Amino acid sequence: MQAIIKAAVETKSPVILQVSKGARQYANATLLRYMAQGAVEYAKELGCAHPEIVLHLDHGDTFETCKSCIDSGFSSVMIDGSHLPYEENVALTKKVVEYAHQFDVTVEGELGVLAGVEDEVSADHHTYTDPEEVIDFATRTGCDSLAISIGTSHGAYKFTPEQCHIDPKTGRMVPPPLAFEVLDAVMEKLPGFPIVLHGSSSVPEEEVETINKYGGALKAAIGIPEEELRKAAKSAVCKINIDSDSRLAMTAAVRKVFAEKPAEFDPRKYLGPARDNMEKLYKHKILNVLGSDNKLAQ
Numbered sequence: 001m002q003a004i005i006k007a008a009v010e011t012k013s014p015v016i017l018q019v020s021k022g023a024r025q026y027a028n029a030t031l032l033r034y035m036a037q038g039a040v041e042y043a044k045e046l047g048c049a050h051p052e053i054v055l056h057l058d059h060g061d062t063f064e065t066c067k068s069c070i071d072s073g074f075s076s077v078m079i080d081g082s083h084l085p086y087e088e089n090v091a092l093t094k095k096v097v098e099y100a101h102q103f104d105v106t107v108e109g110e111l112g113v114l115a116g117v118e119d120e121v122s123a124d125h126h127t128y129t130d131p132e133e134v135i136d137f138a139t140r141t142g143c144d145s146l147a148i149s150i151g152t153s154h155g156a157y158k159f160t161p162e163q164c165h166i167d168p169k170t171g172r173m174v175p176p177p178l179a180f181e182v183l184d185a186v187m188e189k190l191p192g193f194p195i196v197l198h199g200s201s202s203v204p205e206e207e208v209e210t211i212n213k214y215g216g217a218l219k220a221a222i223g224i225p226e227e228e229l230r231k232a233a234k235s236a237v238c239k240i241n242i243d244s245d246s247r248l249a250m251t252a253a254v255r256k257v258f259a260e261k262p263a264e265f266d267p268r269k270y271l272g273p274a275r276d277n278m279e280k281l282y283k284h285k286i287l288n289v290l291g292s293d294n295k296l297a298q
Helices: 002-011 021-027 029-045 063-071 086-103 131-141 180-189 205-213 226-233 244-260 267-290
Strands: 015-020 053-060 076-079 106-111 115-118 121-123 145-148 195-197 237-240
Touching (some): 002 029, 002 267, 015 021, 021 029, 029 053, 053 063, 063 076, 063 086, 076 086, 086 106, 086 131, 131 180, 180 195, 205 244, 244 267
Parallel strands (some): 053 076, 076 106, 106 145
Antiparallel strands (some): 115 121
C-alpha cells in the first residue's frame, strides 16, 4: 500500500485500492478498513492536500459480501453476476445497487466472462460481452459502471502459446488483439457510460525473467500489450484492473534478494526492495499506460 500511495501522490493521480473477497479475508476486514483510512492520511503526509483514494470490492459474488463491504465504509463495490443466467445477474446487481445507493456507494456490474484464474475467480473460456444487452442491463440495474469482456484474462497465464504468434523481430510471443469492435459497439450503445476492463496486467517480461533467473518457474506467462491498454484508456474505459503485475514485481525483487543474500532474514531487507520495485511499476503504469497523472481535482 505504501508503494501505491507514494506512486499516486508523486504523479498526482487518483487511485483505486481494490480488494477481492479472498484478500479481505486474508488481511482481516477491520484492519483493512483502517489501513485504507491510514492511506489517506499518509497521502496527506506526503504533501497531497486532497487525496482521491477509493476502497473498492473486486468481484463480490453475493449480496451479503457487498453489503458487508458497504457497511464497513467501502467507496464502491463490484457485484459479479456474470456467471449467472442473464435475468439472475440483473436481479442480483439491482439488489446491490438499491442498497449501495442509500449510502452513496457506487456499484460496478459485469456482462461477459473473462477466462483465467485470480483468487477465487476462475473460468476456462471467455465470452465476449453482447453489446445488445448493455442498455437493458444498465437501465434495469442502475449500475454506475460496467465491466465488459473484450479478450483480457485474469492471472499471469492469460493466453496459451497456441493462441499467440511469434514476432519475427523479437522472437517473442504476441497475444491475440483485444476485441475493440466489441468495446466500440458498447460505447455506441451507452455513450459516455463508465466502462471497466478486468484482467489487464501486461506481465512485464523483465519481471518474469528475474523470477526465473532466481529460481522461479513461470513458463509462457503472457499479458496484455500496454499499447492496447493505452488505446482503451483513451476511450470510455475509466478503470483498468492491474494485479498480477504487482505480484510479479514483488516476487522478482524478493527472489533476487534471497538469491544474492541467502543469509538475510530481516523482512525489511527484502520487502523494502519489493516495495520500491512495485512503486516503480505503478508510476510507469500511471504515466505511460493509464494516463491518470495530473488528474487530481484542485
